[in-house]
Amino acid sequence: MEVFGNLLTGFEVVFQPTNLLYVFVGVLIGTVIGVLPGLGPTATIALLLPLTYTIPPEAAIIMLAGIYYGSMYGGTITSVLLQLPGEAASVVTALDGYQMARQGRAGPALGIAAIGSFIGGTVSVVGLTLFAPLMASVALRFGPPEFTALTVLGILLVTYLGTKSFAKSLITAGFGLLLATVGQDPVAGTARFTFGVQDLISGLDFIAIAMGLFGVGEILYNLEKENGASMVSSRISHIWPTMRDWAQSRGAILRGSVLGFFIGVLPGGGGVVSSLASYAMEKRRAREPQRFGKGAIEGVAGPETANNASSTSAFIPLLTLGIPSNVVLALLFGALLLQGITPGPQLISENPEIFWGVIASMYVGNLILLILNIPLVGVFVQLLRVRAGILAPIALMVTMVGVFSVNNNVFDMWVVLVFGVLGYVMRKTGFEPGPLVLAFVLGAIMERSFRQSLLISNGDPFIFFTRPISGTILGLVVLIIAISAFQFFKRRRATVTDELDDEVQR
Template sequence: MDFLSPVIAGFGVVFQPENLFYCLLGVTLGMLVGVLPGLGPAATIAVLLPITYNIEPTAAIIMLAGIFYGAQYGGTITSVLLRLPGEASSVVTAIDGHELARQGRAGSALGIAAIGSFIGGTVAVIGLTFVAPLVAGFALDFGPSEYTALALLGILLITTLGTGSPLKSILMATVGLLLATVGQDPLEGASRLTFGVDQLLDGIDFVIVAMGLFGVGEILYNLESLRRPAAPAAAVGSVYPSRAELGQSKGAITRGSVLGFLLGILPGGGATMSSMVAYAVEKRASKEPDRFGKGAIEGVAGPETANNAAATSSFIPLLTLGIPANATMAIMFGALLIQGIAPGPMLVEEKPDLFWGVVNSMYVGNLLLLAMSMPLIGVFVRILRVRAAILAPLTILVTMIGVYTVRMSVFDMFLMVGLGVLGYLMKKVGFEPGPLVLAFVLGGLLESSFRRSMRIFGGDLTGFLTQPITATLLGVIVLIVLAPPALRLSRRNRQKVKA
């Protein structure tokens, strides 16, 4: 039991009152900033860094980690209630989650999301405890060519997400891909489609696109009906998910946990990909795929479970390889450095107390989040009872200020209003923002990975097939594209045989 003794000792570290306190503080703060659009966990952790100088390292990291995964819980709330996805990983939640809220089932959506998040997070911590060293190499196996295939797969999934015509989804996805090219060329630094505006050199921030198209667009759209006689407000139903809804979500939560854990290990975009893939998988696994987009509880359970599992497993590359997988992890890396600890391949051996203390604190943190969010759901759902005329300006203000805080830029506010008007127009003519926003997220990854691959392969497209993981992923893509027509064909043949 050599392996388990430091793990158990880690629990001793967690249950020190001081560490428990910082864990609670971290997850509470995380939930708060998760609810605020724009202000993400990365910025919060950066602001809090100087404070952590005076805290004992383990406690400091426990708190910062809590902020990170706590924010994943908070992000769901605005996605469901106000259709404001603050993080790329909660964009797909907005699709069915907000639809559920409109039907008076916000409580169910939030409840399922909280339960799914708890299970996903916990499964991922267990994975982190027992298989981290085994799966860490997975992160290194993914180079440019693998990401190219993964992003392609993601874009293919996007076009199946919408409820309307696939062609409209494809058009929206191309708009998203085009928006993603705005700014400096990732490989050569040439400025593209910036119209000479310096503020566009670094591209458009995801938050601006998501908030503009979803949040502001939705509010502008609803203004039209503000002056009409109020439509009967959807009754806010039970605050907790029913037994039937729990049953419906069981499979989604299980699949989401595994998917999220595995994809979260990949540096860059793991959490976003995991929630998208989870949604697509649920839609395909469902016997009634038509319900998706119209308020399917599995469409909330799957992605929410997956993004929390991914948030947790994204600690694996940082703690075991010393590679920060995303912006927040990069700051955690900095925080560890300040504390005199260099995260790297030797961290487990050098600082077992810190390593296992932080890992085990995530069990406690997830439990705290579940315990906190279940009663809070009742409070949050009450937001929906506020008259639209009052809720709309308050939401829009928080959104405007939130977007400003991303880069301290007024230009970003203008941009978001512009995208908001676009979102309004899109809604009027039946285009959905989901495919656009998700394609926008993946666009940068796809282009830069593809071009890096081409440089590595010396311009030879067949190079992609020489990489085992890439080739496998490309095979999956071909299967997804060919499977439906092939199935139709075989069904027709079978009918012919019968006839």
């Protein structure tokens, strides 16, 4: 089969000693930052992005991808031991994982999470291996109208899913879209909204914005937080789950793998959404749902598996269409652009070493993570002793040097600082920077393809609905809006009737 030949090409890339080292370094950093609360994969990748500029593109992307899925493993550790999710996707793990730890079963909780993650990641990579080339072959049928529809769906899902307040993420996404209009008009070619600033002629630099909002913003925010959670300090033993644990979680792991894979492909689907979905599914299927929240091992196994599976399959839209489906992948998109490579339908034929290299590296990376995690959990826990006061200034300095090194441009450093302060303020006020950054990236693609579509159709807007792929995607968009609007009004009517009842009773 052709796939195996191609995959072999990928393994040739990965097994070059330097690349193997980058996989290892990537997953190690991923695990470490997954453990450290606050510093998530997004911030880390944003901070490291400029440094990857000088290494070959396949090495860069392999390492950054390793950080991403590595952090999914690492995040589990603090969730279980401290009830402190190291990164967002492990939030649900904290529910049952911490309870297990309090019952003295931290070992099996971490063990099953590592095994589940490995299985989920691997199942998803196999899916990616088989599915991505298929996708790439139909990707050429994605013209401007399809890209317009996809970006609309992406922005909608990102604002709708995985955020606490829909209104707030709608505002931040809107702001991101506005920022995307600064700079060169994609059709007329003239600059707009630059206020006479020459540095803005081709718009704001995505990397500088991301480094500011995620990197600097997060550093500032973490400085005021206190690390006051109580650690379950009992020794971690019996990491290998017992037969009974395994029997209980086997189904959850299998379902989590498949569920995570499919959710990950959707825009906005990686990470949190998949682990929440898996938790909900396991709880619904369970014979004794009341065990959930009190240390049910399925409640750890399912979500942990799902978030790893989804973080892997999220690479499909990026590698085949050039559409990042979540913020971390938007950063990887930026990393490839930085290297002079535009991810898209051409990637598989023009840069097979990157396409297959990344995929092959995930097989290797997941294996390294399994080996790394089971015996070294105790070591990683010690990392929690590093004080933010030491980490923060180093990270800040590296950020500023890093962003300057990309374009040798002082203006970008100001962009980082301004967006750093903005990111801090946003977090303080409950606005998430994710939708902003993704809307900024997708907004530029959306505007360009929207206008290209209208040029091609001579101004006829029906081009978006008459083409089967874009029509289907837009139908989906309408459906999602309709369902959530319906639920909203239903809920409102319910509360209104409740209030009326209260009135009557009074």
